[in-house]
Amino acid sequence: FVEDRLCEFSVVNAVTAIHRLAKCNDSSINEFRKDPRLTTLFARVLHIFRTAVPKNGPCRQDGEWSFHVDMRALTNTAWAQAKMDVCDNAMLAHVAAEVIGRISECSSQQMANCAWAFAKLGLRNEALLTALADEASPRLDEFSPQNLMSLLWACAKLHFLHPRLMAQAAVAACQLQGCSPQHLSIVAWSCGTLGFRDPKLMDWIA
Numbered sequence: 001f002v003e004d005r006l007c008e009f010s011v012v013n014a015v016t017a018i019h020r021l022a023k024c025n026d027s028s029i030n031e032f033r034k035d036p037r038l039t040t041l042f043a044r045v046l047h048i049f050r051t052a053v054p055k056n057g058p059c060r061q062d063g064e065w066s067f068h069v070d071m072r073a074l075t076n077t078a079w080a081q082a083k084m085d086v087c088d089n090a091m092l093a094h095v096a097a098e099v100i101g102r103i104s105e106c107s108s109q110q111m112a113n114c115a116w117a118f119a120k121l122g123l124r125n126e127a128l129l130t131a132l133a134d135e136a137s138p139r140l141d142e143f144s145p146q147n148l149m150s151l152l153w154a155c156a157k158l159h160f161l162h163p164r165l166m167a168q169a170a171v172a173a174c175q176l177q178g179c180s181p182q183h184l185s186i187v188a189w190s191c192g193t194l195g196f197r198d199p200k201l202m203d204w205i206a
C-alpha cells in the first residue's frame with residue numbers, strides 16, 4: 001500500500017507510518033530496515049519537510065500538496081530513525097535546523113525525544129544540543145522523570161556539559177515524584193560522566 005500510494009501521503013500519514021514501523025519488535029525492524037521501500041518512505045518524508053508551508057494549513061502548488069510540519073512530526077521522525085538505528089544524515093540535518101529555529105515550539109517530551117535520538121545515533125550537533133539545553137533549563141518543571149532522564153542521558157552520552165542545565169536539573173530531580181531506581185542510576189551516571197557534582201543531588205540519590 002505504501003509503495004503504491006506514497007505520493008498521496010500527507011505529513012501525518014508518512015510520519016505515522018515511520019513511527020509505527022519503529023515500534024515493531026527488533027526482529028521485524030531488522031527485516032524491513034533492509035527493504036528499499038523504507039528508503040523511499042524516508043525520501044517522501046524529507047520532501048514533505050523541505051516543501052513545508054506555514055501553520056495556516058496545506059496548500060496545492062504546481063499540482064502537489066504542501067503541508068505544515070510541526071515539532072511532533074520532526075521529533076517523531078528523529079526518534080523513529082534512532083529506534084530503527086537508521087541514520088539518514090539529510091533528514092536529521094533538516095530536523096536539527098528546524099528544531100533550532102523553532103525551539104520554543106517544542107514540548108518537554110519533544111525536546112527529550114530529539115536529544116535521545118541524536119545521542120542514540122552518536123550525532124553530536126553542538127548547536128542543537130545548546131538550543132535544547134537553553135530552552136529546557138527554565139522549563140524543567142514541565143519534564144516527567146522519564147523525559148528528564150532521557151535529556152540527561154543524551155547530554156552525558158554525547159559528552160555535552162551545559163552547566164546551567166545541569167544545575168537546574170539537580171534542583172528539578174530532587175523534586176521529582178515517582179522516580180524509579182533506573183532513573184536514579186541514570187542521574188548518577190550522567191553526573192559522573194560529565195564531571196558534575198552537586199552535594200544535595202548526591203544526598204537525594206543516596
